[in-house]
Amino acid sequence: MIVLKFGGTSVGTPQGMNQIREIITKDHNKKLVVLSALSGVTNILVEIGERLRKKEHEQANKVIKKLQKRYDEFVIELFDTEVFKNKANVIISESMDFIRTCVEKPFTNLIDKELLAQGELMSTNIFNLHLQEHKLNSALINALDFIRTDAVSEPDEAFINKELSDILVKQPAETNLIITQGYICRNAEGNIDNLKRGGSDYTASLVGAALNADEIQIWTDIDGMHNNDPRVVEKTFSIPELSFEEAAELAYFGAKILHPSCIRPAQKRTIPVRLKNTMKPEAAGTLIHTKEGAGEGIKAIAAKDGIIAIKVKSLRMLMAYGFLRRVFEIFEKYKTPIDVITTSEVAISVTIDNVYYLDSILSELRPFGEVEVDQEQSIICLVGNMVAEKPGLVSKIFAALQDVPVRMISYGGSRHNISVVVDTQYKKEALKKLNDGVF
Numbered sequence: 001m002i003v004l005k006f007g008g009t010s011v012g013t014p015q016g017m018n019q020i021r022e023i024i025t026k027d028h029n030k031k032l033v034v035l036s037a038l039s040g041v042t043n044i045l046v047e048i049g050e051r052l053r054k055k056e057h058e059q060a061n062k063v064i065k066k067l068q069k070r071y072d073e074f075v076i077e078l079f080d081t082e083v084f085k086n087k088a089n090v091i092i093s094e095s096m097d098f099i100r101t102c103v104e105k106p107f108t109n110l111i112d113k114e115l116l117a118q119g120e121l122m123s124t125n126i127f128n129l130h131l132q133e134h135k136l137n138s139a140l141i142n143a144l145d146f147i148r149t150d151a152v153s154e155p156d157e158a159f160i161n162k163e164l165s166d167i168l169v170k171q172p173a174e175t176n177l178i179i180t181q182g183y184i185c186r187n188a189e190g191n192i193d194n195l196k197r198g199g200s201d202y203t204a205s206l207v208g209a210a211l212n213a214d215e216i217q218i219w220t221d222i223d224g225m226h227n228n229d230p231r232v233v234e235k236t237f238s239i240p241e242l243s244f245e246e247a248a249e250l251a252y253f254g255a256k257i258l259h260p261s262c263i264r265p266a267q268k269r270t271i272p273v274r275l276k277n278t279m280k281p282e283a284a285g286t287l288i289h290t291k292e293g294a295g296e297g298i299k300a301i302a303a304k305d306g307i308i309a310i311k312v313k314s315l316r317m318l319m320a321y322g323f324l325r326r327v328f329e330i331f332e333k334y335k336t337p338i339d340v341i342t343t344s345e346v347a348i349s350v351t352i353d354n355v356y357y358l359d360s361i362l363s364e365l366r367p368f369g370e371v372e373v374d375q376e377q378s379i380i381c382l383v384g385n386m387v388a389e390k391p392g393l394v395s396k397i398f399a400a401l402q403d404v405p406v407r408m409i410s411y412g413g414s415r416h417n418i419s420v421v422v423d424t425q426y427k428k429e430a431l432k433k434l435n436d437g438v439f
Contacts, residue, residue: 003213011038035179078126079129088129136176140179141167143181148186157209180207209266216272227435229431239299239300249416307379308358340408351377351379
């Protein structure tokens with residue numbers, strides 16, 4: 001079986017849904033298809049939730065009316081027969097009625113999660129009806145029945161494996177196309193929750209691992225992982241293949257095409273992941289697999305914004321042991337991951353991307369020594385095979401960045417990654433200069 005995930009830009013128009021149908025019916029092999037909400041719908045649902053949280057009910061109703069209009073127009077264009085238009089309208093009405101009831105009652109976090117789930121529930125129902133109108137053997141299964149997280153909000157893989165297997169066994173043998181939602185799940189308490197933004201990739205990987213799929217395909221609006229950010233740098237190119245390690249670094253450090261957590265389940269089962277372009281299905285895309293990508297040196301550059309750099313300077317570090325442990329325990333206490341670390345005899349610098357507990361973290365760090373904080377920073381990550389061992393590579397990087405102020409450099413912690421931290425105002429310049437300097 002192959003697992004295919006299609007993102008919001010792929011399902012966001014009736015033409016896109018037609019294109020997906022053509023892609024998944026090119027052969028008669030069994031496929032499980034994971035869909036996101038229509039492009040922009042999750043943002044609209046977030047806006048509705050924010051309005052309701054602020055008790056801006058009139059504004060929320062205006063947004064709901066616009067959302068209803070979008071689905072009404074979508075159905076008219078997608079379906080050919082009145083029978084299936086009516087079926088789709090019934091499904092949409094159920095979700096829209098729920099959204100409207102959210103205006104009439106106290107808005108809670110639980111309701112917010114149910115609200116956010118409506119985008120995927122509607123898109124999968126619409127698409128499954130679209131397949132049935134074209135007389136295809138498809139079935140819709142609900143991700144809320146088999147995707148669950150545990151007490152620490154990590155996917156409960158044992159539960160997923162068992163429940164998904166039980167559901168699929170009950171499907172008729174002739175059903176070749178199984179449709180389900182990405183992103184949404186239930187938590188350990190059984191309440192509706194989600195796998196955070198971009199979580200549809202994660203769903204596809206979890207499902208692929210549970211089924212021990214032949215391949216997991218992530219379909220977006222770009223033909224594979226590019227060597228740099230095409231929104232900033234001209235004439236980027238698609239990378240034919242990457243190792244799991246290389247892809248994981250790029251995803252974590254800002255490559256938008258892939259969810260950072262998506263790699264782990266596939267890597268654990270050594271299931272290849274292929275990145276493809278829905279609009280150009282003939283393009284080769286990028287294959288992510290267990291082998292090191294062909295050749296050494298830098299394969300790609302990615303950038304991650306919203307970074308805070310924190311420096312702790314203290315003479316107590318000199319010749320001391322246990323100092324770093326005590327510093328790291330503060331970040332652990334506040335469940336705030338560290339991205340990049342550099343140290344000297346009397347100072348340590350770290351970066352984080354979550355400001356939620358920043359004030360508390362800083363208040364506990366200050367007794368250790370002088371604390372400096374730089375906000376609005378960006379991590380630029382250069383990823384490849386054996387990048388830390390390639391002669392002459394570091395000199396090329398420094399030469400490219402000679403006119404760009406660099407806040408931190410992390411080098412040697414991984415064979416696949418060299419990271420630099422710059423003020424975000426210099427990010428675009430740095431990406432362009434690195435692109436010219438190392439490719």
